[in-house]
Amino acid sequence: MSAFASKFTVETETTKLQQDTEAEVSPFFIKLDGLNDSQLKHLRDVGLVNETGYDVRLLREKHVKYLLTGLGNLSAGYSSLDASRPWIAYWCLHSLDLLDAVDDDFCPRVVSTLKSFQNETGGFGGGPMQLSHGAPTYASCLALLLVAPKCPAAYECIDRPALYKWFLAMKTPTGGFRMHDDGEVDVRGTYTVIAIAALCNLLTPELCENVAEFTVSCQTYEGGFGGEPGNEAHGGYAFCAVAALQILGKLDMCDVEALKGWIARRQMSFEGGFQGRANKLVDGCYSFWQGGAMAVVNAAEIGLSGFDSGVEEFIPEVDSSGDGVDVSKVAEATPSAGGLTFDQGLLQRYVLLCGQHVEGGLRDKPSKMRDYYHTCYNLSGLSVSQHVLSEDGVPVVYGDSANVIAPTHACFNIRVDRVKAAQTYFKDKICDHTELIK
Amino acid sequence: MDLPTVFPDLTPTPQDDGPSPICAIQYSPNFTEIMSYFRTLLKTQELSSRALQLTALVVEENAANYTAWWYRRKCLKSLNSDLGPELIFTSEIGGSNPKNYQIWYHRRALLSDLLGGKDDAKYELKYVDAVLRDDCKNYHAWSHRQYIVRSFGVWEGEKEWVEGVVGRDGRNNSGWSYRWFVVFGEGGEVDLKSEVTYTLNQCTLDPHNESPFKYLTGLLKLSSASPDKFLNVEGRMEECLEKCKGWDSVHAKCFVVDFDEDEEVKKRVCRELMEEDKVRRKYWEGRLAKI
């Protein structure tokens, strides 16, 4: 077990947990070409290794099958997510969209369900008659915008003036946003409002006033961002802060160098995936929260704006053989490949080898259960790592060539083409404070 | 609680989520009945003690039902309820849901009305202690602690308390972050010498532990930018650089790259890090290019 990367001189609860995790993931990193025939046959039978070589495969069909269960009937055990149904819808739909597997006929049901979650006073709740809340509003709008090119009623379903008024009602004097009436104020509130306002062309100067100032006040001495001023730097909140600042065109108001160092340090040397905070464990969902945040920073560095995706026009038409796809393959020993400031091959290796459940769906780490949330953010991180700032638009792919999935927009986390379509649809709509609050 | 008996005058409101809804949860009959009465209350906006009781049933079924917590606060306010028992109720629900946003916010909302003096704040800190004993990096608990200390000005003893936490596990980064909050939160000049001494001791214990190194980096960045906020600044940078140059650790080397004035030294260390900290190869390449 000398291959372990983490070093320590004092054993503590943290180092023990870290060692346990390294022991947990190391069997997944075994050299595939060193396996015997029956082991290899097993991996090929379950689909994890391609037929002709030793490359790890993305279990597309199995993931699609798993994701469709999330959109159908859910067992009573999901009652604890009854205030998060838009999240389940978004996690599953976005994941399917990345796999190019959203069925056109399904889209009207998405619209009619989410429409019933919208309140006349603006915004969406977690279900019908639930109070409007930033998180379900974000998830509902993203789900609507990603199906809208197949079902234009989805665009019209969003009541923009009411939504705008609700955004303003949630705004605090310090430039933050409450998640809901009489609710908590943190950078999730900021990001969910700013991202949806941008996509729906509601980003007025009145809405944006002081917002970057509040967001920047959440940056910590470590370089990352906490949920509120003073809190520990954390991957989920850091993404929210970074993406919000980039959408506002004000990323340079924070200490970008310190931020970059902090995100870079969150990638685990041995596991290859990201952790959420210093001295915590790797978790597949941070493939997007941290990987996406770095993609946003890197895009900003070369002068791209919040709407620019850093991805060239590219919609993969992938069949399971992967034939005809132009990809740039990376191995684990190529830490310089790709245009993002992290090891893209190692991250993809973690997602594919440790994140995938053999029956479909993805997870935090091998000892954890799969779920829709981790499926969404593992795949989103994979997409960012394959596409954003790749040279000449050629995706950077670890394992089988057919692992390439559709490009997501790192600021909004729906597909790049969905963002463009929304921008086009809303561009001529009224975006004037006085008109909107009439 | 037999709902038809308690609410004989109300007609339950079934959930209407359109034709063939997606993500359709197959609720238990009990869940459906409770929620149907709750939806009726949302329409009538009845703020009564029976409504308050119903919200308890809703959050017991689903502690993440933020609408029910919100409605519950409206009831509490309207009934002018005693908030002490409410905190106990919240602790009971919170016990099995330590990462639930709604419950932590509910405590804050109650406390902002409830807390008379510092004794109450100390009581609340005990609750946080209990949660941190189970999970010493619970983000909500640390954030809640900051809220209490900041709102009620109970700063005394906090630095010693968090030194105990970090003493047990120097890699509790939440503890380090909290130390920063305490040291800079109260205002006044900070004695850089004592902060650096404490932190370098922790670096010495485990030079591979990122947490004290980043704390040190933060201290020196801030003291270089605004020395007037500190006491005993003189000589600290040299002391830290000398120590860091003696350690074979990526965090110590990173400190050298951040602060050493000799460009050749910075470049050499950057090149070393490109090999030793391979997963960050591109990051160190970038740093090297900027020197």
Ligand SMILES: [Zn+2]
């Ligand atoms: Zn996770």
